[in-house]
Structures are given as structure tokens and as C-alpha cells.
Amino acid sequence: MDAEQESRWAAAQAIGVGEDLVPAALRHLEFLAAVDRRRWLYEGPLLHRAIRRYKACWLPLLAKHNEAAVADEPLVVPLDCEWIWHCHRLNPTRYVKDCKRLYGRMLDSKNVRSSIHAKSKDQSEKVWTELYPGEPFELEYTSPSDDSVYVDDGTAGGISYDLISAVKRQSTFVYQVGTPNMHDRRFLEDALARYKGFLYLIKMNQEKGMNLFRVPTYDVDLMWHTHQLNSVAYCNDMLCLLGKVLEHDDTDDDRAEGKKLDTGFSGTTEQFENSFGVRYWKAGAMYRGSLPSPVTSIPQIFSTSEDDSVSGADKAEKHLTILETTVVELxxxxxxxxxxxxxxxxxxxxxxxxxxxxxxxxxxGGRLDIFTKTGKSIGAGFQCEPTGDLILTVMIDQAYFGASSSSKKPEPLGKVSISVEELTQHDSKLSFERWFELKTCGAYAGSPPVSLRVAASCTVARQAPHVLGMVNVKPCSLKACLLPHYIKDQNMSSWTRFVYDCGTELIRLQIREHKAKSGMDHIRELVGVTKSSKQPFQLAEFTENKWSFNNSNSSITLDLKPSKDGCINELKYDNKLIKLYRGRRLAYELKCCSQHAEDTAAVTAVKFSAEHPYGKAVALVDTESEFISVDEDWFLLPWIAISFLFLNSIGKDGAKLIEGAMVQKAETVETDTTVVSQTVKGGAAGATAGSAQCGACGTAGGGDMVMASDKAGHASSVIASAKVADSKCGGCGSGCGGGCGVSVVTMSYKNGHASCGIVAGGENGHIESTGCGSGCGSSCEGKTKSGGCGSGCGGGGCGSMAIEPSLAAAVQVVVAVAAVWWLKAPKMAMPSQAAVARAVVVVAAAC
Structure with a gap:
């Protein structure tokens, strides 16, 4: 900030607010979450009944209470009435008019408590029952869903505001603000400061006679909503600041480029940054995308609110060495x-x-261009661990100097180091903007110091999902390789390893069959082994055509048939229910293009509990790339077992339950001279798989950088596709720009070819279409099979294609050489198995 900008910011922070908005915002978020657990208040007969109760019961009762307290303690508002009241107050000008028309004054929320915060409802319920006999105090899902209200509701006609439309608009707000970041006091305190800056802009525009549409980010909008809920304080504050009540217009939701929201947000960004010298874009404060499609409209009702994390195989968990990783969005x-x-x-x-x-x-890493113009956020949104330093290297593109193609390699000018830990630690403000002096290098080492102005913001740290790839380890003796008809070792059982991206193995599983002690029946069991366990331990047993897990009442039936709500199977735990759905659901849903409308290669586990009656996605298995993602620790081992069974068990029809793509990648050699063939089924690459998006589409996700897209309204700043296996679309929209992505294409040996797409941050991924829009790609640790993609929808050329040969080919080469050697020199000694094994490794490494 320069001196003038500092003066404006100080003036903005002096704006009076008649309520402590930070704790009020936390209560506001708690209330929104409680309503979201009762989505019958969003639409249908119970919404209509709630509106009638609000008009005919609550408002008259509140008017009485405003005149003279009707109870010795604060009056408690029923939750359904509070929700309608909430939506009504978020149009403050209409609320004031309706109150004055019906009751001659504005009805205040002073001395009123929410039902979710009240210590006791007894007195309020007694007053309610006396006034409205036969009408229940709380409107529950099991209550009659007719529209009858047992009072004279003639006064309801005085409210002309369309409350049904208001409820529909506000029902999505909880998704945008229901993140851990919004519950952090540091974040909320900065949100309050930014809200005051937002109000200052409106005041400044009004003084200049300009009627501009200003659009808040979601942290600012949360504070604005919270302020409006205290109607009297809000009106008094606005009258003092502006001389009128500031209207809250939430009716426009068209985020298309060039529309009112888009141009309004760009104008707000430009004015905010020019006025105060700080960035308007902020990690965790931007539009998260449209609401994920629900898996059901019928809530699961639980008798208790407890949500104990009980694992179905808790005795085995002591053998697991779980890698915990934290992540922030930056x-x-x-x-x-x-x-x-x-x-x-x-x-x-x-x-x-x-x-x-x-x-x-x-x-x-990734590329960032330097733009001094405000109004558009040209930056990077990505996920990273909250450790270490970011190294920013200023590069000079030699192409601007007319250099020949052979000497166009960018030249470093200097670099600077920025501590991520300093930005994310518990006492930081989660953001900064300041100048950094570069350490020049190379030919510019003696030049005057160059300075870089960097703006950074981050979310609070959270635990990252566990993402593991499956590696099939199938014993294959060298005799079987050399002599294809050799039978002895063909039926050797195989293991499937579950491996983190860093290479650490968590566990390996195997299905075993053996005869029962009676000698009559065959027993099939799922066993696991870890480095610490040394000996295999049983996880589940197959009986009566279903797999039953140890230490749990849960089981999986082999033949998967969808139920009415699309669920293909379910598992019951003490206070929760896990339902399995085909496709990527809820938090794992990919919405960036129509190709993701139905992803049959994935199965999502959705947890239902008292806290999440409509379901929360907690795990995913991608059956094509064969990786898993698990969000909650207690479900890690059960989901590993379930995923393995899906991909390896046989149903009644003799086919696998869910087919996955098999891509042979590598082999290793064990000391007993048996070659272990590893089939790598895609790769997890350690990121939030469910959040991955195509190219520059989407909002969450993690992995490598993609340029932030300024798409209307509360625009999205975190747009990055995770290092996720199997991104199915090469990217939609403008792509990454300026060579900033890491585009990965793996070869499909099943199809014999791979197409080239545009993905920011895939690793070990599998791109099945070329993408829409321009983008860029570069290698990722040598794993990229395409040299890059051109622009266009489905067009664009691919760079040089380097197909990684399978190890089977390497084995064939060695076998062929050995055979020729032996035929041409029959009197010579056959090379030892160990020598052949070493040759396989050498050839594989060369390939």
C-alpha cells in the first residue's frame, strides 16, 4: 500500500458495525449446517407449511414479544420458522417494508435465541402451545406434511416477498461457505476487515454519484449476510454510513462471461485493488462451483447423534503404518x-x-506470468503441503530477443525463497502481499537488485485424503517364462499391493481358498499382510454368497444390483450406514464437461449418519486406473478390503464384479530367482482424487498449478486438477496458459494407443479425449508419454510420443537371446537363472 491506499484502508476499518460479526458468523454457519441436515425445508410440502407457520405463527408471536416479553428467558424460534425468517431478512429493504406494513415497526431479533443454541425451549414451547394449540412447536420430517395451520392466517397476506424463491437461492449458500476455512477465526477476522473495505467502496461510489454493481467474495458475503440477520443493527449502521439501507441483491446467478456478475466482479476486483493496494482474490473465499448432485432426497434418520468411527477390521489396523499428510490450498x-x-x-x-x-x-512446479493490471486475477491456485519454501525463479524468455530455435531455452535472472510454513502457521493471517528482493544469478549477478511483488493466500491446513494405487504382484517363475508350456508354477497365488505415491506399501491382500477341517467344504478368505505383521491375518471370510468382515456385522453381497436410489450395496456400522454408488458422487463429482455425467469406472462410498443424513462421500475406487481415495482414517482398511473384493471377486455369472483396466508396467526380481510380475493399474499419485477436474475447469483439487479463471460472481481462485489417476477429459476452456501445466498421458496397452489431452497436474493419469480449448503440457518425472498438446476442441497436435515398452517385451528379448545363444552353441553351459534375471533387469532399465 502507498500512503493514500493506507489512508483509505484505515478509513474503511473505522466503519461502525453494531454487532460482533466474527462470533455471530460462527453461529450463522452452525445454523446453516443444521438446516442443511433438514433439506425438506428447501422444497416440497414441508417448505410450504414452514412458510405458513412463519407468517401466521412466528411473526405474530415475535410482534407480541417485541412489545412485552412473553417469557422470562429469551424467546426461542422454531428451526423451520427461523429458516424462513433468515431468508426474509436477507432482503433487508423488503423485510422492513413487510414488518412496517403488518406491525407498524421492524421486528427485531433482540432477546431471541435460535433453537440450536438455546439452553431450554420449555417456556417458548409453552407460550407457543397456548397460542397455537394443535400446531407442534417443532416441524419435523415425520410431522404431517399438509398445509394446515390451526390459526387465523389472514395477516400472512401482507407479505408480498417471494419466500419460496428466496429459500431456493439461499439453500446453496451453505455449500459455498461450509468449509473448514470459514470456521477459522483468523480467516473470519480478515473477512470482517475485507467486508468493511467492501462497504467503503460502496460509500465512495455513492458519494461520486456512481451506481455500480459490486460483487462480494464468499468470505465478504458471509459477513454481509451475518450483519443483515441483526436487522435493527444493520439498518442503523447503513443509515449512518450511506443514509439508506443497503439492498442485498441475490437474484442474479448467471456467471457467464460478460454478464452482470462477471463484469461486476471484475470491476469490484479492480476497484478494491486500486483503492487499497491488496488483492481481492483470496484462497478459500471464492466460488466452489455448482452444488454436487445429491444421491438421495430422502434423509436417513438415526436414533442417536453419535458418530463413532468404528472400523470393521480394527484388530488389523494396528499393523498399518498410515502416512498422514496435511494439505492447504494456496x-x-x-x-x-x-x-x-x-x-x-x-x-x-x-x-x-x-x-x-x-x-x-x-x-x-509451474509458471506464473507477471501482470501489473488489476481487475483480473492472473495467478495460480494449487494444493501443497504446509512445509518448506516456495522458490520463485524469474525467467527470461529468449524468444523475445529473436534467438534461434536452438537457443530459445529460458534464462534465469534471479530467485527468491518464500516460507510456506510462515504463511500457514497458527498465528499467521493466512495471507500477505509484499516486495521480495531477488538474488540475481548468471550474467545478471552484478546488476542492481530486482524486486518482485508477491501476493499469497492460503486456507487452513487439513488432513489430505489417503490415495493409494494397486499393484498386482503375480509370481511367475523363470522356467514358465522360458518354457511357456511349463505348468508347475502357473497356479501360484498373487498379491495386490496398496502403495502410496511415494512408494511406501501400506498393505498387500490376497484371496485364499482351502479345505475346511471337515474336508468337505472349501473356505475362501481375504487375508492381508504388512511389514509389521510378518504373518498374514484374516480380514474377511466368504460365506453364504457374501463377504463378512471380522469384528463387524458388515458384509458385502457379491452380486451387485442397484436399489431404487441407485445404491449397489450397503454396509452398516454402529451409528452410520455406508452406501456404495456407481460413478463419482458428491465431493468426487466431476462437473467440468458432459463426459463426466456418468463415470461407470468409479464407485463412491457415501456415509450416512446423524451429522450427514443425506450422505457424505468418504471414499472412491477408480476401477479403470485402480486407485483408491479415502477421506476418513477409520474407513481406510475397510475400503481397501472392499475395493480389492470388487476388483478380484467373481459373481454368480462367473465374471468379475467390476472390471478394471490392466496396464502392465514393470517387474522386479526377488532373491529366490522367481520373477514377480507387477501389474500397475493406473496410479494414484497421492492427491485428492475426487477433486480433480479437467484442465482449467473445476475449483478444488490439488496437484500442479493451473491459471486462475475469472468466471463471474464469486469467482474461483483454486482451479487445479489433482495428481489423479485417470483424468478422462483433456481440459475445457482456456487451459493453463503460458506452459503452466503438467500434462500426463499414459499408454493404454489394451487399446494399443493413447490420445493426447490437456490436464493441469495429472500424474500416471489416463486421458481419453483431447480436450476442449488451448492448454499446455510438460513432462512429470519422465512419466509423460506425450510431448504436449495443441489448441482446439478435440484437435491440437501431440508432441513426440514415447511409448514405454512393457517388461514382458524385455523378458521376451532376453528369452530370445538366450534361445539363440543355446541353439548356436549347444555345447555351452546354459546361463544360470540368476544371470537371466539380471539380464531382464538391465534390459528393462534400458527400455
């Missing part, structure tokens, strides 16, 4: 550069960022 923007040598054109300079410590989400 938004990074290069605002300006100064003292650049006059010989270097500003347009030739960009920034490349990397991380000092190994990170599960950032590998090769």
Missing part, C-alpha cells in the same frame, strides 16, 4: 516487478515456482 499471484534491467523487455519475463521439500502435490 493462491499465488505475481503483482509487479521493478528495477528490471532496461535491456530486458518486461513481456519476456515470467516466474517459475517450485518447492524445496518433497511435496505430495507439487512435482515440477
Amino acid at each position: 493462491h499465488l499471484q505475481i503483482v509487479d516487478i521493478k528495477n528490471l534491467p532496461s535491456s530486458i523487455p518486461e513481456k519476456s519475463v515470467y516466474v517459475w515456482f517450485t518447492k524445496t521439500k518433497p511435496d505430495a502435490f507439487i512435482r515440477d
Whole structure:
């Protein structure tokens, strides 16, 4: 900030607010979550009844209470009435008019308590029952769903505001603000400061006679909503600041480019940044995308609110060495550069960022362009671990100097280190914007110091999902390789390893069959082994055509048949229910293009509990790439077992329950001279699989950087596709721009070819279409099979294609050489198995 900007910011922070909005916002979020557990208040007969109760019961009771307290303690409002009251107050001008028309004054929320915060409802329920006999105090899902209200509701006609439409608009707000970040006091305190800055802009525009549509980010909008819920304080504050009540217009939801929300948000961003010298975009405060499609409209009702995390195989969990990883979403923007040598054109300079410590989400880093214009956020939204430093290297693009194609390699000018830990630690403000002086290098080492202005913001740290790839380890003796008809070892059982992206194995599983002690029946069991367990232990047993888990009443029936709500199977735990659905559901839903409408290669586990009666996605298995993602620790081992059974068990029709793609990748050699063939089924690459999106589409996800897209309204700042196996679309929209992505295409040996797409941050992924829009790609630890993609929808050329040969081919080469050697020199000694094994490894490494 310069002196003038600092003065404006100080004036904004002096704006009076008649309520402590930070704790009020926390109560507001708690209330929204409680309503979201009762979605029958969003539509249908119970919504209509709630509106009638609000008009005919609550408002008259509140009017009496405002005149003279009807109870010795604060009056408690029934939850359904509070929800309608909430939506009514979020149009403050209409609420004031309706109250004055019906009751001659504005009805205040003073001395009123929410039902979810009240210590006792007894007195309020008694008053309610006396006034409205036969009408229940609380409207529950099991209550009669007719529209009858047993009072004279003639006064309801005085409210002309369309409350049904208001409820529909507000029902999605909880999704946008229902994140851990919004519950952090540091974040909310900064949100309050930004809200005051937002009000200052409106005041400044009014004084200049400008009627501009200003659009808040979601942290600012949360504070604005919270302020409006205290109607009297809000009206008094606005009258003092503006001389009128500031209207809250939430009717426009068209986020298309060039529309009112888009242009309004761009204008707000530009004015905010010019006025105060700080960024308007902020990690965790932006639009999260449209609401995921629900899996059911009928809630699961539980008798208790307890949600104990009880595992179905808890005795085995002691053998697991679980890798815990925390993650933050970070938004990074290069605002300006100064003292650049006059010989270097500003347009030739960009920034490349990397991380000092190994990170599960950032590998090769990414590119950031330097734009000094405000109004559009040209930055990077990505996920990373809250450790180590970010290294920003200023690069000079030699192409701007007319260099030949052979000498166009970018040249580093200097670099600077930024601590991620400093940004994310518990006492930080989760954001900063300041100048950093570069350490120049190379030919510019003696030049005057160049400075870079960097703006960064991050979310609070949270535990990252567990993402593991499946590696099939199938014993195959060298005799069987050399002599295809050799039978002895053909029936050797195989193991499936569950491996983190870093290579650490968590567990390996196997299905075993053996005769019962009676000698009559065959017993099939699922066993696991870890390094610490040394000996295999049983996880589940197959009886009566279903798999039953140890230490649990849960079981899986083999033949999967969808139920009415699309569920293909379910497992019951003490206070929760797990339902399995085909496709990516809820938090795992991919919404960036129509190709993701039905992803039959995935199965999502959805948890139903008292806290989540409509379901919460807790795990995913991608049966094509064969990786799993698990959000909650208690479900890790059960989901590993379930996923394995899905992919390896046989149903009544003799086929696998769910088919997965098998891509042979590598082999290793064990000391007993038996070659272990590893079939790598895709790769997890350690990221939030469910959040992955195509190219520059979507909002959450983690992995490598993608340029932030300024898409209308509460625009999205975190747009990154995770290092996720199997991104099925090459990207939609503008792509990454400026070479900023890490595009990965793996070869499908089943189809014999692979197509090229545009994905920001895939690793070991599997792209099945070329993508829509322009983008870029670069290698990721040598795993990229395509040299890059051109622009266009489904078009665009691929770079040189380097197909990684399978190890089976390597074995064939060695076998062929050995056979020729033996035929041409029959008197020579046959090479030992160990020598052949070493040759296999050498050939494989060369390939």
C-alpha cells in the first residue's frame, strides 16, 4: 500500500458495525449446517407449511414479544420458522417494508435465541402451545406434511416477498461457505476487515454519484449476510454510513462471461485493488462451483447423534503404518516487478515456482506470468503441503530477443525463497502481499537488485485424503517364462499391493481358498499382510454368497444390483450406514464437461449418519486406473478390503464384479530367482482424487498449478486438477496458459494407443479425449508419454510420443537371446537363472 491506499484502508476499518460479526458468523454457519441436515425445508410440502407457520405463527408471536416479553428467558424460534425468517431478512429493504406494513415497526431479533443454541425451549414451547394449540412447536420430517395451520392466517397476506424463491437461492449458500476455512477465526477476522473495505467502496461510489454493481467474495458475503440477520443493527449502521439501507441483491446467478456478475466482479476486483493496494482474490473465499448432485432426497434418520468411527477390521489396523499428510490450498499471484534491467523487455519475463521439500502435490512446479493490471486475477491456485519454501525463479524468455530455435531455452535472472510454513502457521493471517528482493544469478549477478511483488493466500491446513494405487504382484517363475508350456508354477497365488505415491506399501491382500477341517467344504478368505505383521491375518471370510468382515456385522453381497436410489450395496456400522454408488458422487463429482455425467469406472462410498443424513462421500475406487481415495482414517482398511473384493471377486455369472483396466508396467526380481510380475493399474499419485477436474475447469483439487479463471460472481481462485489417476477429459476452456501445466498421458496397452489431452497436474493419469480449448503440457518425472498438446476442441497436435515398452517385451528379448545363444552353441553351459534375471533387469532399465 502507498500512503493514500493506507489512508483509505484505515478509513474503511473505522466503519461502525453494531454487532460482533466474527462470533455471530460462527453461529450463522452452525445454523446453516443444521438446516442443511433438514433439506425438506428447501422444497416440497414441508417448505410450504414452514412458510405458513412463519407468517401466521412466528411473526405474530415475535410482534407480541417485541412489545412485552412473553417469557422470562429469551424467546426461542422454531428451526423451520427461523429458516424462513433468515431468508426474509436477507432482503433487508423488503423485510422492513413487510414488518412496517403488518406491525407498524421492524421486528427485531433482540432477546431471541435460535433453537440450536438455546439452553431450554420449555417456556417458548409453552407460550407457543397456548397460542397455537394443535400446531407442534417443532416441524419435523415425520410431522404431517399438509398445509394446515390451526390459526387465523389472514395477516400472512401482507407479505408480498417471494419466500419460496428466496429459500431456493439461499439453500446453496451453505455449500459455498461450509468449509473448514470459514470456521477459522483468523480467516473470519480478515473477512470482517475485507467486508468493511467492501462497504467503503460502496460509500465512495455513492458519494461520486456512481451506481455500480459490486460483487462480494464468499468470505465478504458471509459477513454481509451475518450483519443483515441483526436487522435493527444493520439498518442503523447503513443509515449512518450511506443514509439508506443497503439492498442485498441475490437474484442474479448467471456467471457467464460478460454478464452482470462477471463484469461486476471484475470491476469490484479492480476497484478494491486500486483503492487499497491488496488483492481481492483470496484462497478459500471464492466460488466452489455448482452444488454436487445429491444421491438421495430422502434423509436417513438415526436414533442417536453419535458418530463413532468404528472400523470393521480394527484388530488389523494396528499393523498399518498410515502416512498422514496435511494439505492447504494456496493462491499465488505475481503483482509487479521493478528495477528490471532496461535491456530486458518486461513481456519476456515470467516466474517459475517450485518447492524445496518433497511435496505430495507439487512435482515440477509451474509458471506464473507477471501482470501489473488489476481487475483480473492472473495467478495460480494449487494444493501443497504446509512445509518448506516456495522458490520463485524469474525467467527470461529468449524468444523475445529473436534467438534461434536452438537457443530459445529460458534464462534465469534471479530467485527468491518464500516460507510456506510462515504463511500457514497458527498465528499467521493466512495471507500477505509484499516486495521480495531477488538474488540475481548468471550474467545478471552484478546488476542492481530486482524486486518482485508477491501476493499469497492460503486456507487452513487439513488432513489430505489417503490415495493409494494397486499393484498386482503375480509370481511367475523363470522356467514358465522360458518354457511357456511349463505348468508347475502357473497356479501360484498373487498379491495386490496398496502403495502410496511415494512408494511406501501400506498393505498387500490376497484371496485364499482351502479345505475346511471337515474336508468337505472349501473356505475362501481375504487375508492381508504388512511389514509389521510378518504373518498374514484374516480380514474377511466368504460365506453364504457374501463377504463378512471380522469384528463387524458388515458384509458385502457379491452380486451387485442397484436399489431404487441407485445404491449397489450397503454396509452398516454402529451409528452410520455406508452406501456404495456407481460413478463419482458428491465431493468426487466431476462437473467440468458432459463426459463426466456418468463415470461407470468409479464407485463412491457415501456415509450416512446423524451429522450427514443425506450422505457424505468418504471414499472412491477408480476401477479403470485402480486407485483408491479415502477421506476418513477409520474407513481406510475397510475400503481397501472392499475395493480389492470388487476388483478380484467373481459373481454368480462367473465374471468379475467390476472390471478394471490392466496396464502392465514393470517387474522386479526377488532373491529366490522367481520373477514377480507387477501389474500397475493406473496410479494414484497421492492427491485428492475426487477433486480433480479437467484442465482449467473445476475449483478444488490439488496437484500442479493451473491459471486462475475469472468466471463471474464469486469467482474461483483454486482451479487445479489433482495428481489423479485417470483424468478422462483433456481440459475445457482456456487451459493453463503460458506452459503452466503438467500434462500426463499414459499408454493404454489394451487399446494399443493413447490420445493426447490437456490436464493441469495429472500424474500416471489416463486421458481419453483431447480436450476442449488451448492448454499446455510438460513432462512429470519422465512419466509423460506425450510431448504436449495443441489448441482446439478435440484437435491440437501431440508432441513426440514415447511409448514405454512393457517388461514382458524385455523378458521376451532376453528369452530370445538366450534361445539363440543355446541353439548356436549347444555345447555351452546354459546361463544360470540368476544371470537371466539380471539380464531382464538391465534390459528393462534400458527400455
